[in-house]
Amino acid sequence: MNASINTTGFIGGSIERAPMSSLRKTSLTSGLLYLLTFVSIPTLALYGPIHAPDYILGSGSDTPVIIGNILELVVALAGIGTAVALYPVLRKQNEGMALGLVSSRVLEAATIFAGVMFLLTVVTLHQTSAGADALVTSRTLVTMYDRIFLIGQSLMPAINDLLLGFLLYQSRLVPRGLALIGIIGGPVLLAGDFFVLFDFIGQRDPLIALTAVPVALFEFSLGVYLVTRGFKPSPLIQNK
Amino acid sequence: MKTISSSEHKRNAKVTGAFFIAATVTAIIGLKLYDPILLNSDFLKTGVINSNQIVLGAIFESLLAISAVGTAIMMFPYLKRFNESWGLGYVCFRLIEVIFILIGILSMISIVTLSQKYISPTQSDLTAFQNAANMLKTIHDWTFVFGPHFMLGINTFIYSTIFYKSNLVPKKLSILGITGAVMIFIGAMLELFGIISPFGSEIIVIALPIAFYEMILAGWLIAKGFNLNNQEPAR
Numbered sequence: 001m002n003a004s005i006n007t008t009g010f011i012g013g014s015i016e017r018a019p020m021s022s023l024r025k026t027s028l029t030s031g032l033l034y035l036l037t038f039v040s041i042p043t044l045a046l047y048g049p050i051h052a053p054d055y056i057l058g059s060g061s062d063t064p065v066i067i068g069n070i071l072e073l074v075v076a077l078a079g080i081g082t083a084v085a086l087y088p089v090l091r092k093q094n095e096g097m098a099l100g101l102v103s104s105r106v107l108e109a110a111t112i113f114a115g116v117m118f119l120l121t122v123v124t125l126h127q128t129s130a131g132a133d134a135l136v137t138s139r140t141l142v143t144m145y146d147r148i149f150l151i152g153q154s155l156m157p158a159i160n161d162l163l164l165g166f167l168l169y170q171s172r173l174v175p176r177g178l179a180l181i182g183i184i185g186g187p188v189l190l191a192g193d194f195f196v197l198f199d200f201i202g203q204r205d206p207l208i209a210l211t212a213v214p215v216a217l218f219e220f221s222l223g224v225y226l227v228t229r230g231f232k233p234s235p236l237i238q239n240k
Numbered sequence: 241m242k243t244i245s246s247s248e249h250k251r252n253a254k255v256t257g258a259f260f261i262a263a264t265v266t267a268i269i270g271l272k273l274y275d276p277i278l279l280n281s282d283f284l285k286t287g288v289i290n291s292n293q294i295v296l297g298a299i300f301e302s303l304l305a306i307s308a309v310g311t312a313i314m315m316f317p318y319l320k321r322f323n324e325s326w327g328l329g330y331v332c333f334r335l336i337e338v339i340f341i342l343i344g345i346l347s348m349i350s351i352v353t354l355s356q357k358y359i360s361p362t363q364s365d366l367t368a369f370q371n372a373a374n375m376l377k378t379i380h381d382w383t384f385v386f387g388p389h390f391m392l393g394i395n396t397f398i399y400s401t402i403f404y405k406s407n408l409v410p411k412k413l414s415i416l417g418i419t420g421a422v423m424i425f426i427g428a429m430l431e432l433f434g435i436i437s438p439f440g441s442e443i444i445v446i447a448l449p450i451a452f453y454e455m456i457l458a459g460w461l462i463a464k465g466f467n468l469n470n471q472e473p474a475r
Contacts, residue, residue, distance in 0.1 A: 026325075066433065076336075077394070080332045080333070080336075081329070083332075084325045084326070084328040084329040085325050087324065088324045102328060102332065105332075106332045106335055109332075109336055110336055113336060113340065113386055114339075114343060116386075117340075117382040117383065117386060120382050120432075121375060121378045121379050124381075124382075127434065130371075130374070133367055133370075133371050134371055134375075136368075136371070137371045137372060137374070137375040140375075141375065
């Protein structure tokens with residue numbers, strides 16, 4: 001398809017298993033976007049200060065929080081990017097599920113943006129020296145951030161990866177073992193979220209981080225696979 | 241793809257243009273009606289005096305939300321012909337812009353409710369109310385930065401780029417759109433770092449090209465419609 005599209009020199013001399021085409025562009029783009037969604041890892045450290053109970057009273061710098069916020073914005077945008085980039089291909093497998101993936105990515109991004117807004121509101125209160133009067137409101141906002149994080153960046157990825165896992169498993173666009181990690185990782189993460197929601201485990205407990213490992217592994221290896229190898233010659237794209 | 245007649249294409253373009261005009265008009269009226277809260281430091285009292293006006297503002301903002309989604313769903317079939325992923329990306333980022341607008345509406349309406357309780361004589365802890373209302377107003381200010389500035393920049397950039405590549409509208413018009421989108425995005429970044437205020441005069445100047453663009457685009461779509469002749473085939 002699309003012989004007119006110039007792809008020379010696009011991936012250098014690496015292995016081409018599907019015919020070189022806009023498909024390779026799709027896999028490369030979505031792979032890069034998947035890798036980009038990992039840039040928010042430093043926020044764990046960057047958001048340390050704002051979680052201190054008396055952050056609003058102190059004179060600490062707001063810059064780490066703002067940098068963390070920008071990283072989260074990048075993740076939200078890249079997250080939507082992965083879904084819309086894959087959509088034209090995944091649609092051929094199951095249009096409803098592919099659109100579902102786009103939708104849940106949009107919901108995830110919405111929660112990320114709302115969370116960022118809560119933290120920026122704390123920053124504004126801090127910068128305007130709202131002082132002790134704003135102690136409770138700023139704690140409220142940080143709590144809202146933590147909770148929306150749980151719904152957004154913990155729960156939604158479970159749904160995203162379940163949908164994507166199924167679509168990739170059925171379409172054989174990537175090795176089935178890889179797709180299976182997503183299908184297994186989704187429910188594991190979901191279980192972890194419910195443990196936190198019902199207060200069996202703290203949100204910052206190492207055990208909870210462990211429930212996110214399969215999903216993270218799935219998304220990271222998918223990113224690497226799509227960037228380095230592209231799609232497998234699945235029946236879905238071969239008849240083109 | 242289902243073939244539709246040229247009169248339907250013309251009608252679709254007219255509806256799209258009408259949505260763009262509706263979005264701009266409702267945005268301006270809504271913001272103007274919010275003035276008592278946005279411009280006064282004493283807004284808890286002014287909020288209750290003008291409660292009907294604020295609610296009306298919220299209704300206009302809701303109409304803005306509908307019009308903004310309207311532009312996205314009307315344009316998607318045309319954008320999709322050229323690049324399905326980017327067309328869908330435009331819809332997504334429009335939706336995110338609208339989600340911010342809706343969160344802003346909730347904050348404003350909540351301030352009205354708070355201010356109605358605030359003036360009741362039984363209320364003793366006035367500072368707590370002040371703080372809560374202050375928080376809601378700050379949230380509204382941030383929704384403004386992220387929705388109609390940051391996200392508008394991104395989604396306008398996406399559809400204008402598709403316009404540019406596909407010649408759906410004249411190239412000069414799409415270049416104006418891309419310029420306006422980049423400017424409003426930069427404006428949002430300046431607001432993010434606290435360099436300019438989201439309601440100051442600087443951002444109005446920065447937003448001029450995109451406001452201008454949307455109005456010319458609306459007029460163009462209503463008068464001439466989409467140019468469907470020299471497009472690439474659907475992928």
